[in-house]
Amino acid sequence: MIRPLAVEPLTRAAFAAYGDLIEADSARDRYMVNAGTATRFDDLAHIDTASHGGHPLLSIFRAAPRALPFDVVMLESHPLGSQAFVPLDPALAFVVVVAADPDAAPRAFLARHGQGVNYHRGTWHHPLIALERGGDFLVVDRGGEGHNCDEVTLDTTWRVGHARV
Numbered sequence: 001m002i003r004p005l006a007v008e009p010l011t012r013a014a015f016a017a018y019g020d021l022i023e024a025d026s027a028r029d030r031y032m033v034n035a036g037t038a039t040r041f042d043d044l045a046h047i048d049t050a051s052h053g054g055h056p057l058l059s060i061f062r063a064a065p066r067a068l069p070f071d072v073v074m075l076e077s078h079p080l081g082s083q084a085f086v087p088l089d090p091a092l093a094f095v096v097v098v099a100a101d102p103d104a105a106p107r108a109f110l111a112r113h114g115q116g117v118n119y120h121r122g123t124w125h126h127p128l129i130a131l132e133r134g135g136d137f138l139v140v141d142r143g144g145e146g147h148n149c150d151e152v153t154l155d156t157t158w159r160v161g162h163a164r165v
Contacts, residue, residue: 050081
């Protein structure tokens with residue numbers, strides 16, 4: 001059985017149960033740095049990597065483009081740390097699919113115009129769904145010992161519909 005999954009705009013309030021919205025407008029603190037030539041936007045996400053002796057791991061993921069509609073048949077979760085994705089091209093749009101647990105109906109959000117996300121530890125989500133041309137993402141993840149990726153195949157297939165990019 002295939003069930004439709006509508007794509008919602010990505011907002012701080014709508015995404016709060018699953019993680020942090022990363023964008024300059026969501027900064028708790030902002031101030032001028034570098035002799036007034038740059039603005040620093042601080043405290044954009046809670047990076048959670050210390051569990052079981054973990055450490056922050058900075059990576060680049062190169063995501064292949066995917067077309068909508070797109071069928072969601074699996075989810076993953078990282079029980080030992082948060083995971084943040086920020087597109088290196090601010091024009092890159094991507095779809096974020098999250099769920100409270102593998103048996104719950106997922107939600108899909110359209111991230112665009114420089115938005116990134118930081119999944120809370122244990123949040124069930126689909127791997128990157130980059131739209132149009134795909135591209136590079138700066139990823140802040142947990143490195144270290146311990147099993148930190150659980151994957152499940154869903155009983156229901158969820159079809160992510162079209163989104164205005």
